Amino acid sequence: MPANSTRIAVVYxxxxxxTKVLAEAVARGAGSVPGADVALIPVAEAEARAAEIDxxxxxxxxxxxxxxxxxAPFKAFMDSSSKAWMGQAWKDKVAAGFTNSASxxxxxxxxxxxxxxxxMQHGMVWVGLDLLPGNNSSKGSTSDLNRLGSFIGAMAQSNSDAPxxxxxxxxxxxxxxxLGRRVALVTSRLAALPLAA
Ligand SMILES: Cc1cc2nc3c(=O)[nH]c(=O)nc-3n(C[C@H](O)[C@H](O)[C@H](O)COP(=O)(O)O)c2cc1C
Incomplete structure (x- = not known):
């Protein structure tokens, strides 16, 4: 990995x-930013790949x-991160989130x-979604970005019987x-202006 690359981990x-489809999309977006090096990490591999996350x-x-x-498997990962929390290993890293549900x-x-x-418990810097809500006027449609109208992170909906x-x-x-692209851009800007210790 080049020394000046921005490292982004997508843990899902x-x-x-x-949600895997979304994780891949987030990784694609992050990877579209020059210098971004992206690791896509299923939670089942999080323990083995802790060094990449840290x-x-x-x-x-x-x-x-x-x-x-x-x-529950993601919550187990959250709980297992208490070791990183004790050492403040993730402090000042950029963070963002996405979720998906049937309704x-x-x-x-x-x-x-x-x-x-x-x-926030980890002292991370949360980045939300900078997209205006879509599909909320007569001119909108489900094809709009941010069609579910979230600012805190990326939301998606999947019919429960759809593959x-x-x-x-x-x-x-x-x-x-x-969202992935935004996080990579914000992270590379912050890397240029590191937070004071
Ligand atoms: C145990 C369980 C609980 C669920 N609870 C919700 C829920 O609270 N709200 C909702 O809209 N969908 C709920 N769903 C539907 C899932 O969110 C939906 O099927 C989603 O697409 C699954 O994502 P995945 O394929 O990445 O696991 C639930 C599904 C399961 C299996």
Missing amino acids: HSGYGH AADAIIFGAPTYMGSVS QSGDKLNSLMQLAIFA PEEAPIESDRKTAEH
């Missing part, structure tokens, strides 16, 4: 493949919404709030891609 869980300049967290909160709302705001609070090839829809994938 996906039970049935929908070395990242930004960590983007993604989980499906299960029972109104992040999925249009599905209470997924709660999942993004969990992720943001989690990042990951079909859901989430393209606009949700593009929204996730946008």
Whole structure:
């Protein structure tokens, strides 16, 4: 990896493949920024790849919404991060989040709030979504970016009986891609102006 690269880790869980599609879109967006080096890390590999996570300049967290909160495997990863927390290993890293659920709302705001609070506990710098809400006027449609109207992070919706090839829809994938690119851009700007110790 070049010495001046910006390292972005995308850590995610996906039970049935929908959130994995989003994670790949986030990684694609981050990777579109010159100098960005992206690691896509399923939570099942997080322990083995802890060094990659700890070395990242930004960590983007993604989980499906299960029972109104992040999925249990992702929560287990959150709890296991207490070791990094003790050493403040993620302090001042950039953070962002994305989630996906079957219902249009599905209470997924709660999942993004969990992720943001989690990042704050680690002393991270949370980056939200800089897209105006789509699909909220007579001129809008589900093809609009940010069609679910979130500012805290990227939201997506997948019909529960649709395979990951079909859901989430393209606009949700593009929204996730946008978030990844934004995080990489913000991170590279911050790297040029490091926070004081
Ligand atoms: C245990 C469980 C709980 C769920 N709870 C919710 C929920 O609270 N709100 C919702 O809209 N969808 C809920 N769903 C649907 C999932 O969020 C949806 O199927 C999502 O696309 C799964 O993402 P994944 O394929 O990445 O696992 C739930 C699914 C499961 C398996």
